[in-house]
Amino acid sequence: MGAYTIALAGKGGTGKTSIAGLTVRYLKERRSGSVLAVDADSNNCLNEALGVEVHATIGNLREDSLKTIREGTDRPGGMSMEQLFDYQVQQSIVESNGFDLMVMGRPEGPGCYCAANNIIRKYSDKLSDQYAYVVIDNEAGMEHLSRRTTHGVDLMLIVSDPTVRGIRTADRINKLVGELALDVKHKVLIINRVSADEGPRLKALAEDLGVRVAGLVPQDEAVFVNDLNGRPIFVLPEEESTAVRGVFTILDGLNLP
Ligand SMILES: Nc1ncnc2c1ncn2[C@@H]1O[C@H](COP(=O)(O)OP(=O)(O)OP(=O)(O)O)[C@@H](O)[C@H]1O
């Protein structure tokens, strides 16, 4: 049985990474299975939300492996390129307290996006057997959907800011997943950073457009202050933060296995 896979999507700066970090935390605190966090955004910063340091990314490992091949350097134990890379990928996974993290990083050089995509696909399949949950933080926008790296997803969390434009973008993402026939079982919208009474109206708009709304998360000063103090959202106490509680309540309602 493969992992239950949760992927984030949405416009830039809406709170995908924060919510990905909180989802990892929720799974760690409220579920017993192992969790892999995947940072699929080339401007990786999921590790900051999770409070862990990254020493290698799949992007630079691939560069290293290609260099090894180009230079004809001896590979340890006569490993094939494939085996070497497999080994390095396993080595690059950061094991933290209660979850693991894999960082895709920036693919460099010509044609690399496509190679990197194949790598994401291959390893998400492989790793899927080793974990109970996989949480994938994606880059902003819809590129990653068109590149079809998002597949085999059980739950897509589309995140929007509390604006009409944000909801319309979320609607486009929702429809694009359908048009591309991506293998995504459930898609729900989270409207984040709601500060006044715009929440219910935006929710109604989204529902009119046919987007299922999982819930609203308040704009929370505590997140801002925590961030300012250089602390990861992963450690922001639940009782101090309406946003942390908001995300946890939404996840409670989604009946995760
Ligand atoms: N509910 C909230 N209340 C207050 N601040 C928030 C909330 N959610 C997110 N933020 C803040 O908004 C900023 C953007 O959040 P985040 O990085 O999670 O968004 P993102 O969608 O991942 O952005 P990007 O598209 O650049 O990857 C961060 O400074 C974060 O601390």
Ligand SMILES: [Mg+2]
């Ligand atoms: Mg992000």
